[in-house]
Amino acid sequence: MAAKSQWDGEIHAQAAVIAGRISGKLVVEQKLEVGATAVIQADIIARTIAIAKGAVIDGEVTVTTASRSCSSKRSAAGS
Numbered sequence: 001m002a003a004k005s006q007w008d009g010e011i012h013a014q015a016a017v018i019a020g021r022i023s024g025k026l027v028v029e030q031k032l033e034v035g036a037t038a039v040i041q042a043d044i045i046a047r048t049i050a051i052a053k054g055a056v057i058d059g060e061v062t063v064t065t066a067s068r069s070c071s072s073k074r075s076a077a078g079s
Contacts, residue, residue, distance in 0.1 A: 003037040 001007065005020035012027045019035035026032070028046035036054035043060045051057065 003035070 001016070001018045001020045001022070003019040006022075007020070008023045010025040010027070011022065013029070015030045015032070016026070016028050017033040017035065018026075018038045018040065020037070021039045021041075023041045026040065026042050026044045026046075028044075030046075031048045031050070032044065032046040034040065034049065034051045034055045034057065036052040038052075038055045038057075040056065041058045043062075044057065045062045045064060047064050049061065049063060
């Protein structure tokens with residue numbers, strides 16, 4: 001998703017690279033890459049997540065594996 005893009009609602013994807021704004025829910029089966037210009041106000045579920053410095057995530061983040069998951073509720077900018 002490009003830096004000037006915006007999406008309100010639910011997204012399901014195999015893999016994703018986000019640089020724009022999202023509000024809602026984001027479910028990624030494999031790797032999620034969050035760019036420096038991204039502003040995500042959503043709950044996120046993904047197998048792996050890479051967050052660039054400057055990205056903003058406001059919501060619950062759940063990282064899954066084949067056997068278990070780990071979640072974190074946060075409202076902060078990537079560092």
